[in-house]
Amino acid sequence: MSEALVAGPSGTAPAVALAGSPWALARRRLVRNRIAMAMLGVFLLIVVACLAAPLYANYVADTDPFRSNLDGTTIVDGKEVPIMQSETEGLGLGVTPIGPTWDPQHYFLGADNQGRDVAARLLYGGRNSLIIGAAAALLTCIIATLIGLAAGFFGGGIDGVLSRALDIVWAFPVYLLAISLSTVLLTSGISLGPISIEAGSLWLPIAIIGGVYVPYIARPIRGEVLTLRNREFIEAAVGLGASTWRILWSDVLPNILTTVIVCFPIVMAIAMLTEAALSFLSIGVQPPDASWGTIILDGQGLLYTRPAVAIAPGIAIALTVLSLNVLGDGIRDALDPRAKIKRHRVG
Amino acid sequence: MLFYLARKVISTVFVLFSISVLVFLIFFATPGVDPAARIAGRNADQETLKQVRKDFGLDRPMPVQYAVMMKKLFITRDLTSFVNRGAKVIPQVLEAAPVTLSLVFGAAVIWVVVSIAMGLVAAMFRGSPLDAGLMILGLIGISMPVFWLGEVVNLLSQSRLHDTFLFSWVPPLGYTPFTESPVGWFKSLLLPWLTLSVLYIGIYARVLRSSLVEAQEEDYVRTARGKGISEQRVWIRHTLRTSMIVFVSLFGLDFGALVGGAALLTEVVFGLQGVGKLTYDALQNLDLPVIMATVMYAAFFVVLANAIVDLLYVSLDPRVRRA
Numbered sequence: 001m002s003e004a005l006v007a008g009p010s011g012t013a014p015a016v017a018l019a020g021s022p023w024a025l026a027r028r029r030l031v032r033n034r035i036a037m038a039m040l041g042v043f044l045l046i047v048v049a050c051l052a053a054p055l056y057a058n059y060v061a062d063t064d065p066f067r068s069n070l071d072g073t074t075i076v077d078g079k080e081v082p083i084m085q086s087e088t089e090g091l092g093l094g095v096t097p098i099g100p101t102w103d104p105q106h107y108f109l110g111a112d113n114q115g116r117d118v119a120a121r122l123l124y125g126g127r128n129s130l131i132i133g134a135a136a137a138l139l140t141c142i143i144a145t146l147i148g149l150a151a152g153f154f155g156g157g158i159d160g161v162l163s164r165a166l167d168i169v170w171a172f173p174v175y176l177l178a179i180s181l182s183t184v185l186l187t188s189g190i191s192l193g194p195i196s197i198e199a200g201s202l203w204l205p206i207a208i209i210g211g212v213y214v215p216y217i218a219r220p221i222r223g224e225v226l227t228l229r230n231r232e233f234i235e236a237a238v239g240l241g242a243s244t245w246r247i248l249w250s251d252v253l254p255n256i257l258t259t260v261i262v263c264f265p266i267v268m269a270i271a272m273l274t275e276a277a278l279s280f281l282s283i284g285v286q287p288p289d290a291s292w293g294t295i296i297l298d299g300q301g302l303l304y305t306r307p308a309v310a311i312a313p314g315i316a317i318a319l320t321v322l323s324l325n326v327l328g329d330g331i332r333d334a335l336d337p338r339a340k341i342k343r344h345r346v347g
Numbered sequence: 348m349l350f351y352l353a354r355k356v357i358s359t360v361f362v363l364f365s366i367s368v369l370v371f372l373i374f375f376a377t378p379g380v381d382p383a384a385r386i387a388g389r390n391a392d393q394e395t396l397k398q399v400r401k402d403f404g405l406d407r408p409m410p411v412q413y414a415v416m417m418k419k420l421f422i423t424r425d426l427t428s429f430v431n432r433g434a435k436v437i438p439q440v441l442e443a444a445p446v447t448l449s450l451v452f453g454a455a456v457i458w459v460v461v462s463i464a465m466g467l468v469a470a471m472f473r474g475s476p477l478d479a480g481l482m483i484l485g486l487i488g489i490s491m492p493v494f495w496l497g498e499v500v501n502l503l504s505q506s507r508l509h510d511t512f513l514f515s516w517v518p519p520l521g522y523t524p525f526t527e528s529p530v531g532w533f534k535s536l537l538l539p540w541l542t543l544s545v546l547y548i549g550i551y552a553r554v555l556r557s558s559l560v561e562a563q564e565e566d567y568v569r570t571a572r573g574k575g576i577s578e579q580r581v582w583i584r585h586t587l588r589t590s591m592i593v594f595v596s597l598f599g600l601d602f603g604a605l606v607g608g609a610a611l612l613t614e615v616v617f618g619l620q621g622v623g624k625l626t627y628d629a630l631q632n633l634d635l636p637v638i639m640a641t642v643m644y645a646a647f648f649v650v651l652a653n654a655i656v657d658l659l660y661v662s663l664d665p666r667v668r669r670a
Contacts, residue, residue, distance in 0.1 A: 164365075167362065168366060168369060169369075171362050171366060171650055172646055172649070173603075173607055173608070173609045173649055174609075175604075175611070176604075176608060176609065176641075176645050176646070179638070179642075180370065180638065181373060183638055184374060184635075185377065186633075188385075273490075273492055276495075277493075277494065280494050280612070281612075281615075281630055282630070282631070296498070303506075304502065304506040307502050311499065311502075313495075314495030314496075314499070317492050317495065318487070318491045318495075321489075321490040321491075322487060322490035325489060325490055
């Protein structure tokens, strides 16, 4: 008997060794996912580089990326050359900004049509793109959680109104909704009760992008809360006399948190793409501020002569969004072990 | 079935009405600036503002303003732009619609065919490097901004590689009507089609793969195999068919949104004068009546596409009729 008992645990020893909180388990699974970890590295690298934008602009490139510099000069191969060069190809009309010098101290990626350092603008623009993406995703997740909790838990009239509202926004093409809101608010800003956002503020794209994606998260959360509400442990909590707030806070919320966490990186990826599109349409981040979208717009006119201006921010967006997507997949696999088990069984 | 249809029609009408109210509220009732000033465009004079107020009934109660707007859009169809003085908006939208339809239709054919192939192959070779490779490829497609991809395509096909055999056939940017020259139409749209479809190929291949994988675990698939049905038949008749349910419902939403103007970034980059480009041009000088009309037109297309998809759904999955 006792031998059997001793032998039993030895067979399950790995499981005992792995035990810990579900979060610790998930973290361990995520860390073992090499592709996800590599992409996390890429993402962090981009974030750090963008945070260091002022350092690069002030100490390395020694340039002000927000002031036009049409008469300035820079140094290439030890020689002083003008930033805006007279056209030598084609019809010989007009001036072309200097192309990439691949020298981090002097216009690494060349200049845009106002003679500003594209590399420095790329880093500053990345800050705005990342801030807008992260803040919008956070906003989406918070609002969606609140709506999903209220609609799913209270049901009845509250659910009816909220679900209808979500349906209508859902039926509206996201881009067009974002475009309409941006156009209307672009010049005037908005003041809704205590919240007031000035025109040209970064909060405007954050609020708009954060708002339009709410239904995509709120609907699945509502569904989950609906099924949770009928589970025994909720009933037990009700039977014990727990208040509604207590049940929502300590019984329901922890159970939907995984969904929210899985959604966050993916919403951030989508938000960054949306920001880029709005800025490219000139209704997102407003000049003189930059974002990766506005730099692509700046580069559009120079596409055939100085393609680096438009191509560099696009690569930056694609890399960031890709790393967020891969990370999102990794987090989903780590938090939802059933998906993993399923995969092991057959493949 | 009849009951189901009737319910569907009622809910479609309800959603259409709600969306029109939402669009109206966004443009006329957002707190901030006087809607007359918005409609009149930048730096409008007092005379124009007065004209706008009278035209749109802005001094009257909200429901009346809404009715006036709807009448202008759908009954008299004489909504006029104040930025482009006197230009009628609705004919512009109708004129642009064939361009958008051509663009979206071609792209849809490409993305449906390619993504089904990709999803099937990835699911069949699950766990292999081929599966991983295809899915990463799809993820890269999802991660690129479409307007940027379009610019890179332009850079290569119009400038850098234009003189090579690869892209020497590419016409200058712009649209050639099908009625004018079918070949020219095809040439002018092939690259825009491919560019637009990249994103959707990525999304659909991934969605299809995961629902195929899920369906393969179902008992009825095991039963089908047990009966000795050929592997090909199992995949096509049993697995793919059920997996297409998700695919079709997604397709309806996306196709509707694209026809409605969500393809505007592709249209802008490739210089195609479609509904999206119309919206874009209106954005450049904040021409609100045009934006309002295109947004409304778009929303209607999405809702209609959804209604059609719901009907398709019923034929794919009869259970829905009872739900």
